Amino acid sequence: MYDKPHYHPSCFENLAKNLAQFDIQTDDIPTAFNIFMNVQVALDGRIQVAPPESKAGDYVLFKACMYLIIGLTACSAEQSNNYRFKPIAYEINPT
Numbered sequence: 001m002y003d004k005p006h007y008h009p010s011c012f013e014n015l016a017k018n019l020a021q022f023d024i025q026t027d028d029i030p031t032a033f034n035i036f037m038n039v040q041v042a043l044d045g046r047i048q049v050a051p052p053e054s055k056a057g058d059y060v061l062f063k064a065c066m067y068l069i070i071g072l073t074a075c076s077a078e079q080s081n082n083y084r085f086k087p088i089a090y091e092i093n094p095t
Contacts, residue, residue, distance in 0.1 A: 011073045011074070015032065016029055019071050024069065038053050072090060074088050
């Protein structure tokens with residue numbers, strides 16, 4: 001998709017690698033839920049990752065109603081972050 005001549009891990013691969021320690025197999029990992037990623041699909045089916053439309057300070061709040069193992073990853077495609085990599089801020093509040 002990105003026409004990279006060298007190896008480049010995907011966000012799915014990053015999740016699979018890190019969830020393996022919990023004995024979670026790749027077939028048990030659902031498709032990534034991309035909250036702030038701007039993925040555009042053309043009429044001919046081509047996929048393009050465009051710069052994000054979210055702004056600094058945007059957030060999403062989820063409430064877990066059961067015990068979970070959560071994998072959080074940033075897309076490793078340079079285009080999805082407008083060629084700027086930065087940390088993801090997150091909080092887990094057990095209540």
